[in-house]
Amino acid sequence: MSRQRKIALVGNPNAGKSALFNALTGARQKIANYPGVTVERKSGRMVLPTGEPVEMTDLPGAYGLDATSPDEEVTSKVIAGKFAGEAEPDVLVIVLDASNLEQHLVFAQELLALGKPSVVALNMVDLAERDGLVLDAAVLEEELGVKVVPTVAVRRRGLAELGEAIASAESRHAGPGLTDLGPTERRVAAHAMANAAILSESKQHRLHARLDQVLLNPWLGPLILFAFLFVVFQAVFAWAAPLMDGLDAGAGWLHDTVKAAMPAGLVRDLLTDGVISGVGSVVVFLPQIVILFAFILAMEASGYMARAAFLMDRLMAYVGLSGRSFIPLLSSFACAIPGIMATRSITDPKDRLTTILIAPLMTCSARLPVYAVIIGAFIPNTNLGWGIGLQGVVLFGLYVAGIVGAMIVALLLRSSITKGAASGFIMEMPKYQMPRLKDMAIGLWQRAWIFLRRAGTIIFTVTVVLWVLLNFPQARPGESQVDASIAGKLANGLAVVVEPIGFNRDMALALIPAMAAREVAVSSLATTYAVDAGDDEDQQAVELGDRLKGRWSLPMALAFLAWFVFAPQCMSTIAVTRRETNGWKWPSFMLAYLFGLAYVAAGVTYWIAVGVGL
């Protein structure tokens, strides 16, 4: 037997599986997707106390083997060994929340009835004790017929014992009567077992009940939520600024150093104007993305995200969605990709599809570079009083335009293409917990890495390709390089299409590479004007705003902003939508309707702006 054994962590949502998984495997994790579905597959290596290395996977949380959502389906298929390309797990580690035994034992019985080698981790016993609940693992062990190990993932309590239990877990025959139980009998049995295992229980007021009194208060709750969201967005813009300036200065320094160190020529220009300026202008946004994700991860880990969904459900219901859509949509403010992936927890397929289709309308962080440059150049920072500046108001307006657009689209979709029964909202509200720094750090590192990899691959490639297209063929003396280049000729063709909405040739040129990712529009404008300016340019990024000011009118700039509120300029989003909806039908629809909206919005903006004499 040379094959590495596979261990799977399985249990209800909110059983603390991920924390246990992090504690068992440390940072040695691999995150990928299950083939065919966008359900995250988390796996890692663990060495058992016997010295045997095993592969551990963290299966998506489920309430039963009878799946009601795509991620539950993955869990039940993997356990049954019916998931193509995924080996059947050798040992199941069934994770139970100690303070919610009665509920979690229902699924545990269903799993144990399969007769696979299993171990039960009685997790978060410390939280149960905090709530005044003391449990006897030995009683549970006797009832369930498998080893039960009390664990506290955060404090690494019980991990060694759990490892030993995994090493010695053997196939069993499910006890008679356990296999043929129906759900109702399992619930009755779970109730009896949970009561038998309780050594002592005090009826002290639980912390989360008191917190809910405030946070779910019908009047105070929404106010707190909106205040919190305000702080989040404030943080994303204000706190990130010094870090971004630092990264910007670093890229500028690298640009200048390379420029000084290398002999003049095409290779040097490719490196400095193409690679360093292009990739650098995108990497600058890493601090904003990390800050936004830090808040989102903290909201999820603390249990507040479910409360936010509860508070938002009523509003979402007006456009035919539910509070569950709030979580993916909020994530989409960082990036539509994790947002679209987060829709997998939405049970109703039509609800889920609608959420996927409107997710790109949430203003993601990739739009910020575009907004920042254009607003900085064209909108005067007039003080409107109370410390509110005109630039901030315009930026806020762009966010609102995206949200309002999304709501209108959702309403239209729900009454036409994704018409169906009003979607419901059923969601467990997890207990409040302090987010663990280590889990947060692992999560943030993974997000940051995904972003940097994107900058290093897609954006790098696109920038280099654009630079080449802009520089060849070389212009004859007296002719503009951009006019002579292949890119310039391509843009001339596109310009015919976008001229009616006020775009010029350079804007059309920026739209082509920005198909890969929106933020590339900035680097490509920078590259275009740098190439156009010839050799006397330097510090192109810094001067980009001034250059734009000289060449674009205000209505053009506003139209460009309006375009980016709607345009689906992100290959990764299209790709993830295709994977998520299993085909090209919905990503094609998404492309078509968003480009249509963008075209109309930009056109209307342009002509109104011209009409009122801006």
Place this chain on the structure above:
Amino acid sequence: MTLDLLPIDQRARIVAVDWNALVPEEARRLRALGLEEGATVSIAHRGVAGGRDPIAIAIGRMTIAVRRAHAHAMEVSPL
């Protein structure tokens, strides 16, 4: 009376559920969470300002958010 009309914090037992009034998937999820005949429940919170939707139901040591329509399908007798 139906569960949606239960006063906050009043404990009650679910005596009957009109499963046909619910979408099958949602009915399954409610069952999986233990919201079925025989369960002892109470209402912990009601939704935002004036709107009485959604409803947070306390069952055992869990709190579960559901829509009023779900609660309306459940007949309860106060304890």
